[in-house]
Amino acid sequence: MKKSIFVIVGIALIAALNSVSSCKKDGGGNNTVDTTLHLTPDTIYSPPHFPKPIIPADNQPFKEREALGRKLFYDSMVLNGTNSCGGCHDPSAGFSNLNMKEGKPVLPHSNLAWYSNFLWDGSQKGTLEDLALFEISVDHNVDLSLFNNNATYKQLFKTAFGVDNITYKEMSYALAQFMRTLVSKNTRYEEVKMRGNGTFTADEQAGYNIFFTEKGDCFHCHINPIFTDDQLHNTGLDTFYTLRVDRGYFNISGDSTDMGKFRTPNLRNVATRKFFMHDGRFTTLEQVVDFYDHGMHKVSNLDPIMALPYKANGLHLTTDEKRQLIAFLNTLTDSTFLNNPAYGRP
Amino acid sequence: MKKLVAAAAFSLLFALPACKKDSGPGTNSGKMSFTIKHTASGSPLQFDTLMYTNASGNRYRVERLQYYISDIVLYKGGEKKYAFSDIFYLDARYDSTRTFSFTPPNGVLAGTYDSLCFLVGLDTAANKSYQLPSSLDNLNMGWPDAMGGGYHFFKLEGHWMNGSSLESFALHVGENQFLVHSSVKSSFTIDASGTMAMSLTMDVNKWFDGDAPYNLSTDPTFSMADSAARLKLVKNGAKVFSFSSN
Numbered sequence: 272m273k274k275s276i277f278v279i280v281g282i283a284l285i286a287a288l289n290s291v292s293s294c295k296k297d298g299g300g301n302n303t304v305d306t307t308l309h310l311t312p313d314t315i316y317s318p319p320h321f322p323k324p325i326i327p328a329d330n331q332p333f334k335e336r337e338a339l340g341r342k343l344f345y346d347s348m349v350l351n352g353t354n355s356c357g358g359c360h361d362p363s364a365g366f367s368n369l370n371m372k373e374g375k376p377v378l379p380h381s382n383l384a385w386y387s388n389f390l391w392d393g394s395q396k397g398t399l400e401d402l403a404l405f406e407i408s409v410d411h412n413v414d415l416s417l418f419n420n421n422a423t424y425k426q427l428f429k430t431a432f433g434v435d436n437i438t439y440k441e442m443s444y445a446l447a448q449f450m451r452t453l454v455s456k457n458t459r460y461e462e463v464k465m466r467g468n469g470t471f472t473a474d475e476q477a478g479y480n481i482f483f484t485e486k487g488d489c490f491h492c493h494i495n496p497i498f499t500d501d502q503l504h505n506t507g508l509d510t511f512y513t514l515r516v517d518r519g520y521f522n523i524s525g526d527s528t529d530m531g532k533f534r535t536p537n538l539r540n541v542a543t544r545k546f547f548m549h550d551g552r553f554t555t556l557e558q559v560v561d562f563y564d565h566g567m568h569k570v571s572n573l574d575p576i577m578a579l580p581y582k583a584n585g586l587h588l589t590t591d592e593k594r595q596l597i598a599f600l601n602t603l604t605d606s607t608f609l610n611n612p613a614y615g616r617p
Numbered sequence: 618m619k620k621l622v623a624a625a626a627f628s629l630l631f632a633l634p635a636c637k638k639d640s641g642p643g644t645n646s647g648k649m650s651f652t653i654k655h656t657a658s659g660s661p662l663q664f665d666t667l668m669y670t671n672a673s674g675n676r677y678r679v680e681r682l683q684y685y686i687s688d689i690v691l692y693k694g695g696e697k698k699y700a701f702s703d704i705f706y707l708d709a710r711y712d713s714t715r716t717f718s719f720t721p722p723n724g725v726l727a728g729t730y731d732s733l734c735f736l737v738g739l740d741t742a743a744n745k746s747y748q749l750p751s752s753l754d755n756l757n758m759g760w761p762d763a764m765g766g767g768y769h770f771f772k773l774e775g776h777w778m779n780g781s782s783l784e785s786f787a788l789h790v791g792e793n794q795f796l797v798h799s800s801v802k803s804s805f806t807i808d809a810s811g812t813m814a815m816s817l818t819m820d821v822n823k824w825f826d827g828d829a830p831y832n833l834s835t836d837p838t839f840s841m842a843d844s845a846a847r848l849k850l851v852k853n854g855a856k857v858f859s860f861s862s863n
Contacts, residue, residue, distance in 0.1 A: 322751045385753070464762075483761035485842045494756050501753060528665045572665075575680055575774035575785035580838045 308433050310335050315384055318456035319465060320496050324384035327398050330444045332451065336431045338617070340449025343442065345616040348417050349407065356406075356446070362615055365540030365608070366453060375516070376546035381455040381539055381608065386501050391533050391549035393503045393520045399450055403443035413442065453614055455539045459602040465496065471602065478599025481592055487563075488586075489596075491576045498538040498603065504574040505531040507567035507584075508548060516550055528572050540609060542601045556600060560593045647725070647811025649689075649701075650718040654861055655682065655709045657821040664710060667776065671825035673832035677777035677786070679821060682709035683758065684771040686717075687743065690734040691725070691807075699725055704743060706754050709819075727809045737790075737797035737854050738770025744793055760791035764841065767791060771854070773824060777833050786838040788824065788831075788850055795847045797854035805860070816861035827853030 310333035315324045326332065343349050345357040359377045360366040366380035378391060389395040389402040407413040418424045418437045428434055432441040462468045464479070471479060481487035483495070494500045503520050509531055512518045520529040533549045547553040553562065565585040569578060579586065588596065608614070655662035657669040657679065667678040687704040690697055705717045738744070744767035749755040758769045773788040790797065807813045825831040829849035840846040 320747045320751050320756070322753055322756070480763050483763035485839055490759075490761050495759055495761065497753075497756060500757050569783070571776075571783055573785065575776060575787050578785040580784070 308430075310431070313337060313452075315451050316454050316456065318454065318461070318496065321382075322385055324451065325387065325398055326384065326451065327400055330400055330447060332448055333431070335427075336445050336448040337452055338449075339427045339431045340445035340447065341614075342427070342617050343446055344449050348421075349413055349442075350411050351414050351417070357616060362609060362611075363543065364545055365455075365543045366614075367540075367544045367546070369545055371546060371551050375549070376544075376551040378534070378536055379540060379544065380450055381453050381605075382497065382537060383453065384451040385497060386499075388501050388503065388534055391519070392522055393532070393534050394523045399447035400443050403446040403450070404439055407442055407446070408439040413439070415439065415442075418442070453608075455605040455608040457607040458539060458605045460599075461496070463602070472598065474595045474598035475602055477592070478595035478597065479602075481588070481596045482599050485579065486586070486592075487588070487596060488576060488579065492535045492574075493538050499535045501535070503529070503532040503534055504577070505570060505572050506533075506563075506577055507570060507573045508533075508552075508562075510568040510570060514550075519549065530572060531570065532572075538600065538603050540604055542597075542604050543609065556597050557593070560588075560596055564588050564593060647807070647813065648718050648720050649725070649812075650716070650814045651686075651705075652716045652814075652816045652861075653686075653707060653709075654715070654816065654818045655821060656818055662709060662821055667778070669822065671822050671831075673825060673830060673834065675777050675825065675833040677775055677833070679709075679773065679775040681772055681774040682821070683707065683754075683769070684737050685739055685758070685768070686735050686737060688736045688740050691730050692732045692734065693728065693730045695731060698730070702740075704739060704749065706752075706758070708754070721811070724811045725807055725813075727807050727811065729804050729806050731804055732800060732802040733805065733815070734798065734800040736770075737799050737857075738795075739768055740796070741793050744768055744770075744791075744796075765792045767793070770795070770797060771850070773821070777838075779834065784833075784838065786833055787840070788846075789839075789841045790847050790850050790854070791841070792847075795844070795851050797851050799855055799858050801858050801860055803860050817858050818861045819857050820859070821857075823857040824850060824853050827856050829853055 313332040313334050315326065315332055317324055330336075343356075345355050347353065347355045347358070349355060350358075359368045360380045361369045363369070364379070368377045375391075383399055386399075387396060395402050395405050415437055418428075424437065425435075428437045428441055428445075431445060434441055463471055470476075482489045492500050492502070492504055505519070509517050512521075512530055515522060518530055520532040521527065523529070542556060545554060547556075547559045553559050563585055564587060567573070567577060567585045569584065662679060662682070664679055667676060669678065670676045684707055685704060686707060687702070689701045689703065691699040699721065701719065701721060703719045705714075707714045709715065739749075743749065746759065746762055746766040749768065755768070758772075760767045760769050769789050769791045771788075771790045774786065776783050776785050778784075801817065805813065805815060829852040831846075831849050831853060836849065837843040837846040840850060
C-alpha cells in the first residue's frame, strides 16, 4: 500500500484557518480522498522539563482523530469482539492491566509521546503510529471489514482522514493520536518538588533521597522527570533464560549481550499497578523492592549500574528504608490522570 | 535517538566572552569540526568485550561512555585567543554524536595555534538542573538534586574481573568542583577560510592510568558519592585526549 501524504502547511496557519488541507493521498486500493479536511488542531501538553513530544509530521494532533482513536481504543470490535485496547490498558491501573491476559502484563500507556522503544522487549521501535500499526495488523490482526461495513466508522474515518476505505494506516494513526493525549503530569512528586507546593512527609522525603542517590540508585534508569530512560537493561531478574519470554531483547537482536534486557517501565502511577516486570512475577511494590534489595542475580550482562559494590544481589536496605522508598513511589500517583474523564471510555 | 547537543539558545544566554583577539575579529566564516575517536589499550574501543587492561592490572570492558564537551578554547602564542561556549553531548556508542561542529559567529583568524582546551562537563552557568534543552540525552545525564543537582559530566561504566568474579563499575563525575579541564597541547592549523577539521582520540585507559592511578581493586567502583574518587578521575581526565594520528 502506498503511503498517504498529508501536506500540512504550518501549524500557525492551521491554527489561524482552523482547518487543514490534505492533498491527494494513498492511491492504495480504491481509496479516494477529499481534497479538503476540516479538522480542529490540538496540542499535546508537554510537562515542564519534558523533551518535545515525538509527533510525525503527517499525523499532527487533531481533535477529530483523537476522538476517533479514543473510540477505537475502547471498542471491542478492534480486537474482533474479544477485548479492547482499554480492556488491558485499564485507566484505573494507569493504563496497565488489572488482570493477566495471555500471561503477560502490559506496559502502562502514559506519556507514550516521548518513547521511541515500545513493548517490554523493545521489539517495536519508532513512533506510536508504528506501534499501533504493529498491534492492529500483526499482533491482533484486526478485521478491517468490520469497520468498512460499519456506517458510523465509515463516516468518522471519512471526517478524520478523508478516506472511503479504512486501512490499517488510518486506524493506527487514530489510535496513536489518542494514546499521545495520555499525559501524566500532576503527581504529588511534581507538586512538591517541581512546583514547590507543600512538603513531603518524613518517609516520602527519605524515600526520595534513597531513589535519587546511590543508596537506591533508581534514578539512573527511571530518569527525572519522565521516570523512564526509554532504554533496555538487564536488571538481574534471572540467571537462566529457559523461557523465551525471559530473554527480552535477545529475541530480537540475537546478540548475547542483550539477553534478559527489557525496557525501563515508566514509574508514574506505579502504585496502581497489579503486575510488575515483563512476566508479572511480582504483584506488589513490596515484592519489587525486595527483589532489588536482595534478589538480583549477578549475571554477566547485568547493567553495571545495578550492582552496587560490596552489596551482593541488591541494595540491602533496612525495613524502614524499604517502607520509605515505597512511600516515595506512591507520590508518583497522578489521580488527575487516572480519573481524567477525557481518557475514559467515550 | 542520540543527537548532538548544540545548545544555541542556551549559548546566547550564557556565551563566554570571546578571548581577546590579536587583530580584531576574523573575517572568515569557517566551520570548526571535531571527530572524537575512542581507544583503549591501543585499539579502537569495542563495547561489551572484556579485552582491556589498565596499568593497575584491572581487566575490564566498557558498556557505557557518555559525556559532555564544552567551552572549547584555542591558544596561540601561549595566550587564549578564542573561547566558544557551545556544548556537545557524546555517547561513544553512537557515530552520530562522535562528530560535531560549530561555526564561530565572528570567524577565527587563520594560523597555527599552540593548543586546544575544553571541559569534559559543563561550566557553572550551564551546570544547573534543567538548564540544558530538555532532550532525553540531557535528562539522562541529570545529576540528582538530592546529590547537588546539575548534570553528569561524564559516565564510564562496565565490568571488570575481580579475581575470578565479574564485578561492575560506574565511574561518574559531576558537580562544579569536579569539572574536568582537558587539554591537548599540540599545534594545529586553521586555514584561511577559518575552517578546522580536528580529530581527537580519547584513550579510555588514561581515565585509570593518569597522574592519579585508579585501581578498581582498591578505589571505589562507584564514584558518584565519593569525592576522593571523583577527584582522581578529574586529574586523570586532563590528559585523556590527544590529536589523532589519522
